[in-house]
Amino acid sequence: MFTLSQFCPLVYLYAFGRDILIVNEASVATDLLENKAVLYARRPTWSMVTLTGRQDNIAFMDYNNRQRKARALLQGALNPKAQKQWGPLLEEETTHLILQILQSPESFKQHIRRYLGTFITRFAYGTTKVEDSVLTLGDEISMHTQQALRPGRWVADTAPLVLYLPDWFPGMSFKRWARHARTKFREYTGRPFRRARDSILDGAETQGMVPDTLRDIIAGTSKYKEEELVSAASSIYTAAVETTYAVLMNFLLLIMAHKDVQAKAYQEITSVTESTRQPRLSDMTAMPYIDAIIREVHRFNPVTPVIPRSPVRTDSYRGYRIPQDTWVMFNIWAMTHDTNIYKDPHLFIPERHLPLEHKDSAKDPRDFTFGFGKRICPGLNLANAQIFLFVTQLLATFEIRPPLTADGNEEEVDINYSSTFVRSATALSSRSSVYR
Numbered sequence: 001m002f003t004l005s006q007f008c009p010l011v012y013l014y015a016f017g018r019d020i021l022i023v024n025e026a027s028v029a030t031d032l033l034e035n036k037a038v039l040y041a042r043r044p045t046w047s048m049v050t051l052t053g054r055q056d057n058i059a060f061m062d063y064n065n066r067q068r069k070a071r072a073l074l075q076g077a078l079n080p081k082a083q084k085q086w087g088p089l090l091e092e093e094t095t096h097l098i099l100q101i102l103q104s105p106e107s108f109k110q111h112i113r114r115y116l117g118t119f120i121t122r123f124a125y126g127t128t129k130v131e132d133s134v135l136t137l138g139d140e141i142s143m144h145t146q147q148a149l150r151p152g153r154w155v156a157d158t159a160p161l162v163l164y165l166p167d168w169f170p171g172m173s174f175k176r177w178a179r180h181a182r183t184k185f186r187e188y189t190g191r192p193f194r195r196a197r198d199s200i201l202d203g204a205e206t207q208g209m210v211p212d213t214l215r216d217i218i219a220g221t222s223k224y225k226e227e228e229l230v231s232a233a234s235s236i237y238t239a240a241v242e243t244t245y246a247v248l249m250n251f252l253l254l255i256m257a258h259k260d261v262q263a264k265a266y267q268e269i270t271s272v273t274e275s276t277r278q279p280r281l282s283d284m285t286a287m288p289y290i291d292a293i294i295r296e297v298h299r300f301n302p303v304t305p306v307i308p309r310s311p312v313r314t315d316s317y318r319g320y321r322i323p324q325d326t327w328v329m330f331n332i333w334a335m336t337h338d339t340n341i342y343k344d345p346h347l348f349i350p351e352r353h354l355p356l357e358h359k360d361s362a363k364d365p366r367d368f369t370f371g372f373g374k375r376i377c378p379g380l381n382l383a384n385a386q387i388f389l390f391v392t393q394l395l396a397t398f399e400i401r402p403p404l405t406a407d408g409n410e411e412e413v414d415i416n417y418s419s420t421f422v423r424s425a426t427a428l429s430s431r432s433s434v435y436r
């Protein structure tokens with residue numbers, strides 16, 4: 001097992017025909033992404049990201065005026081003040097999820113994905129009833145994005161010259177795949193937006209980011225353009241659903257493996273709710289142990305273990321030259337496992353985040369896991385609120401236990417993760433949840 005002291009803060013590689021710099025230390029991330037924020041605000045260019053049309057998504061767009069406007073629009077709709085708009089919807093959807101899991105606990109993964117997709121679609125487009133076909137399309141584009149980002153998978157990323165070969169040339173099937181993925185992405189960008197537009201033109205009073213902003217745009221009272229709203233709305237499905245799903249799966253895996261933590265969490269929840277109601281967003285500050293568990297879940301397995309950026313011009317740092325267009329990969333996993341910041345980083349210890357139990361409580365890992373500077377995750381308040389509601393409402397209702405073996409003993413929990421761009425728990429069996 002590695003500890004960070006075995007890593008250098010900066011590692012340079014020349015691979016796949018490009019300069020790659022891996023940043024393992026949080027202080028370097030702050031120096032580059034906060035103190036030289038504009039220089040490092042750009043993402044690297046991936047051939048497959050471009051071929052699949054993802055340069056129209058805020059997360060991959062160049063750091064230009066259009067990106068900044070669409071981002072600002074999104075931030076306005078997601079900030080803590082706007083919580084009074086989306087908070088009640090989130091509480092309603094989370095309680096609905098718990099009822100669904102009660103009805104069929106063995107399908108908990110499907111219920112959770114559906115919950116995340118439904119909530120984010122209602123938040124963005126304000127549709128009261130979300131069509132299954134929109135969720136299917138959202139999941140399809142998420143899968144395409146994950147596949148397009150898979151390192152080393154595509155010849156177009158390792159040898160970009162193949163892009164100039166004709167489509168019929170042997171080995172060019174990736175172009176057909178990318179065309180299909182781009183068509184689906186365009187369909188997702190257009191369909192729910194048109195539906196929301198038509199319904200407000202018909203006088204519907206639905207609320208949500210698109211209807212609220214579009215009414216102002218149509219009335220000529222908004223500082224945003226319709227195309228910026230389209231970008232903001234269509235960019236969040238994958239960004240929100242894949243990451244939050246991975247955090248929730250990670251939570252389930254870790255809480256299943258740590259019964260003592262689960263018991264303490266249950267005690268804290270019931271001491272606040274007195275077992276008379278489901279937890280609400282307003283309970284957040286009254287549950288420090290739950291907050292500590294959530295921090296530790298983020299730290300133990302950061303679901304976006306690497307954040308990619310690329311300087312717009314050549315930089316020099318600590319005497320090293322960082323050429324323009326270098327792929328600078330910020331290794332978030334190394335930062336949340338840095339022994340200078342977290343003692344025994346390979347152990348799951350929520351208590352390390354409690355100021356009363358630890359004289360100096362550990363640094364909040366969410367300062368790393370949601371990114372830095374100009375491209376910091378705009379959805380972090382919403383994600384924190386959603387994870388809190390999920391964790392508390394679920395633990396108030398269920399005990400999470402490993403599946404049983406044939407002879408009736410609990411299986412050993414296998415803590416393992418996928419190697420995709422968003423890193424998810426791989427070993428969660430659908431037999432894992434047990435009704436309290």
Ligand code: HEM
Nearest residue numbers: 059236239240243244304369370371372375376377379383
């Ligand atoms: C636990 C859940 C989440 C995690 C761990 C997470 C993490 C991240 C990270 C690491 C980045 C890259 C930041 C950087 O480059 O410095 C990012 C970007 C982004 N996230 Fe999140 N995110 C989460 C949930 C959400 C949600 C709920 C939304 C929307 C509602 C969202 C929307 C976005 C968008 C649009 C970007 C691209 C920002 C840009 O490139 O300017 N995320 N997220």
